[in-house]
Amino acid sequence: MRLNADRLTALAVLAPSVILLAIFVYGFIGQTFYIATTNWQGLGAVEIRSVGLQNFEALFAGSGLPFFRFREALVNTVVFTVLFIAACLSLGLFLAILLDQRIRAETLFRTIFLFPMALSFVVTGTVWRWLFSPRSGLNTLPTVFGGAALPPDQWAWFTDRRQLVTFTWADASRTVVILIIVGLLVFAVTAALRRRPVQALIVGMIGLSLIGWFFLGGAFEALGTVVRPLHGVNLAMVSIVIAATWQMSGYTMAMYLAALRGIPEELREAARVDGCNELQVYRHVVLPLLQPITLSAMIILGHISLKIFDLIYVMAGGDNLRVDVPGIHMYLTAFRGNNFALGAAIAVIMLILVAFVIVPYLINAFRTEVRR
Amino acid sequence: MSALALPQRRQAALRRRTFTRAAIYATLIFWALIYLIPIYLVLVTSLKPRAEVSLDQVWTLPRQVSTDAFIAAVERLSPNFLNSVALTGPATILSAVLGSLNGYVLSKWRFRGANIVFPLMLFGMFIPYQSVLIPLFQLLSQLRLTGTLWGLILTHVVYGLPITTLIFRNYYAEIPDELVEAAQIDGANFFNLYAKVIFPLSLPGFVVVIIWQFTQIWNEYLFAVTLTDPASQPITVALSQLAGGQAIDFSLQMAGSFLAALPTLLVYILLGRYFIRGLLAGSVKG
Known part of the structure; x- marks a missing residue:
């Protein structure tokens, strides 16, 4: 009897949080989806009506600056995400391995590598904006050692206009579609080989229907309507990656270091007895054991990079298309341009991108927990 | 012969070990300095009087500390x-x-x-x-x-x-x-x-x-x-x-x-x- 009353109390204590999150997360997301299907343009007296998926169509295939800008931002985000994750993982692992060598003053080094994590992206942006200003900052660092300053037109950092690889939106979207279809089919075949017929069937059917839709249904041609202007891998993005890596690589270092400390010394000792030298110990024993950490770090960093907003907004301002990202574009469209419908559509796409990374991660984390 | 060679080999191993240690510390210090560059810039610049801040002289220590x-x-x-x-x-x-x-x-x-x-x-x-x-x-x-x-x-x-x-x-x-x-x-x-x-x-x-x-x-x-x-x-x-x-x-x-x-x-x-x-x-x- 007593226990039942307590159980009810427990639920009542949890309830407010659950209700608040239900409204502020799921309710608001639903509302954003709804706004994205309207023509709501802020203060105007125009009657708000439903326009279906027109906003999304415009973002992906429309001509006009806001739509081009969205696609440019999407390309930039992909470039940023890949470079940022690669930089943080390699630098973090490198520093962690160095720190794992019984270093004197380890705490001091750890503190130095990790302190940028305690800062705001706004502070990082303000400071690095100056470090990367073409006529000053890092470009004049060689003068300290008696060298000549780097020429600002070649070392323009985030104001750089150059693009390394250029492509049309049609090329990009076709390539992505083909990659997705190939990925799905490969997954289906592997599942079939591992005797998971249900998985294989479902994923295979999705892949085949995508082929049908795009190649037979004509959607593939529709993707090809937007040809100009060109998108590309923007050199300016590199300076954002450097600043973001400065801030976040300590995080991967801390994760790797914690994992390295968790590897029992006997394992390494056993490998040494078997004739491995130090490099081989890392190659064959330590690195394989770090793989789950790498995956977690990729997911955490990936969802941060897909949402990134304040660092770039403060560092490069809102109007530098070469480093534009959806987070900035959404904020400016909705809260400066009062185009709430289009802003909501951009936000929905951001959410879908992040969900692709996070949902499998959460499902997996809880499935293993239940098994335990 | 071998009695003489052994300490020599050990010495070589020891020298190699010292070298590795030094390289590790040097690398760590190098990276620590890189991580500290922004902090140096913040401190040096914020302690300079406004007139002393010029675009091409950002790395110098303040000639005159100003709050x-x-x-x-x-x-x-x-x-x-x-x-x-x-x-x-x-x-x-x-x-x-x-x-x-x-x-x-x-x-x-x-x-x-x-x-x-x-x-x-x-x-x-x-x-x-x-x-x-x-x-x-x-x-x-x-x-x-x-x-x-x-x-x-x-x-x-x-x-x-x-x-x-x-x-x-x-x-x-x-x-x-x-x-x-x-x-x-x-x-x-x-x-x-x-x-x-x-x-x-x-x-x-x-x-x-x-x-x-x-x-x-x-x-x-x-x-x-x-x-x-x-x-x-x-x-x-x-x-x-x-x-x-x-x-x-x-x-x-x-x-x-x-x-x-x-x-x-x-x-x-x-x-x-x-x-x-x-x-x-x-x-x-x-």
């Missing part, structure tokens, strides 16, 4: 600094207390469906906040809370719940269930149990959560810039506007950055161990 920039930054930013304090304090405490209660329920009073409710709650800490920003702004304006700190406090409490709940839930999972059962046999009800058994053991958990929330809320920008007006702007927003001024005053900007970074930096340096624990707790793992 003008700091005084100007304090004058410009102190209202915003106080706003940040008034925002971060209540929002941190509230979300920590709620997170502790939630974590207690989810770890010691497990109910059917908890394994669905909890991940759904957690999803809230990963979403891009842009995807809730427009409805949030609408709701807070209807409640007349935009442009006030209250709206921002509410926002940070709600979106802080997933991480605080997660950290406390995992922390309380370490407290043996036998302890709870023993107290129940002694007649403790839900709240007695929390007050007598759980809460007294919670101090390290609270430290981790409070540090984490404090850092997050102090440093946050998107909600702050969307939901406040000039009178209620926290320091991050004010700092970003310093950079957008007409005549760019670098010493002021750097002094402002230092001011904005100081509280979280102090917490990190004094309580770094707990900071790292919060950091690693962010990567889920039950």
